[in-house]
Amino acid sequence: MTLKDRFVIKVPASTANLGPGFDSIGLALDLYLTLEVEKNDKWECFSLSEELKDLPTNEEHFICQVAIKTAATYSVELPPCKININSDIPLARGLGSSAAAIIAGIELADVVGGLSLTKEEKLLLATKMEGHPDNVGASLYGGLVVGCYQQNEVDMLSFTNLPIEIVVVIPQEILLTKESRDVLPAAYSRRDAVQASSTANLMIAALLSQNWSLAGKMMEQDIFHQPYRKPLIHSFHDIEKTAKSNGAFGVALSGAGPTVICFTEKGNGRQLSLDLQAVFLEMTVKPLHIDYFGSKVKVVEVY
Numbered sequence: 001m002t003l004k005d006r007f008v009i010k011v012p013a014s015t016a017n018l019g020p021g022f023d024s025i026g027l028a029l030d031l032y033l034t035l036e037v038e039k040n041d042k043w044e045c046f047s048l049s050e051e052l053k054d055l056p057t058n059e060e061h062f063i064c065q066v067a068i069k070t071a072a073t074y075s076v077e078l079p080p081c082k083i084n085i086n087s088d089i090p091l092a093r094g095l096g097s098s099a100a101a102i103i104a105g106i107e108l109a110d111v112v113g114g115l116s117l118t119k120e121e122k123l124l125l126a127t128k129m130e131g132h133p134d135n136v137g138a139s140l141y142g143g144l145v146v147g148c149y150q151q152n153e154v155d156m157l158s159f160t161n162l163p164i165e166i167v168v169v170i171p172q173e174i175l176l177t178k179e180s181r182d183v184l185p186a187a188y189s190r191r192d193a194v195q196a197s198s199t200a201n202l203m204i205a206a207l208l209s210q211n212w213s214l215a216g217k218m219m220e221q222d223i224f225h226q227p228y229r230k231p232l233i234h235s236f237h238d239i240e241k242t243a244k245s246n247g248a249f250g251v252a253l254s255g256a257g258p259t260v261i262c263f264t265e266k267g268n269g270r271q272l273s274l275d276l277q278a279v280f281l282e283m284t285v286k287p288l289h290i291d292y293f294g295s296k297v298k299v300v301e302v303y
């Protein structure tokens, strides 16, 4: 690497859980966090999007902190960088903004610090920081991911070619993941644990066998987290009803909320988005696609 190298790091957003897959299932979406990075004499972060404008502009920035910490794990002192940051991912809305920022920080440390990390190493580092592998796995691998984090290890599979489209309905208010996790029970009875895990198992089997109505039914039957969180999202039931009567096969809270995510068969996303926007005028409604690539790093030589 020369001093004049510039890196572009692009990381997709993600939705987690897909209903019952709590802390385990994620899906990468085509909204992006993009960083342009070059070495500098000090740490500087310029937020180019409105959404990011109140964040720190020096090494206190979350992405720099992740990068510095990642490099330090391998006893590497990261040289300071100037970073231009752009993002389409709204913060604290359930679309994996923190996970994308963690993956971006790890990719930055990897490329600038010459760490040569494998995907598996990046996934473990990111999972430890985020606490669960669903969003970070989707942002790193792309596609639909199913993961298991225990005993300091993450096992994950990712799947491509799902003929579905997505519409997200994003309320204006933010909901921090921490607040949305605080309403969950500390423990579940054996009966509930069996029901919760069988619902998740059947949901993923139904999605992968393209049995859309069964996948949608299992999304709705989740008992892990949605019954506790839905009261925090006042419009959930109205959005669900409108989406289902306009062609969505499944509706769930996106991650920790407040975004509501609607799943429909390929080709229907745009119309479903228009139908939802016509009813929920005060919310941001977007048709999205699955990102199948995950995070990407490009070296741009500047002379």
Ligand SMILES: Nc1ncnc2c1ncn2[C@@H]1O[C@H](COP(=O)(O)OP(=O)(O)OP(=O)(O)O)[C@@H](O)[C@H]1O
Binding pocket: 014, 016, 033, 052, 055, 061, 062, 063, 087, 090, 091, 092, 093, 094, 095, 096, 097, 098, 099, 101, 135, 175, 176, 177, 178, 254, 255, 256, 257
């Ligand atoms: N691009 C970014 N740069 C710096 N900090 C960020 C960035 N994206 C997210 N964050 C930090 O993460 C916080 C949001 O994380 P939180 O886990 O609450 O929501 P989320 O990741 O958007 O939602 P979810 O985890 O439910 O998908 C922000 O308030 C901010 O502190």
Ligand SMILES: N[C@@H](CCO)C(=O)O
Binding pocket: 016, 017, 022, 023, 024, 132, 134, 135, 177, 181, 225, 255, 256
């Ligand atoms: N699985 C996580 C995703 C949000 O970070 C949750 O539902 O809390």
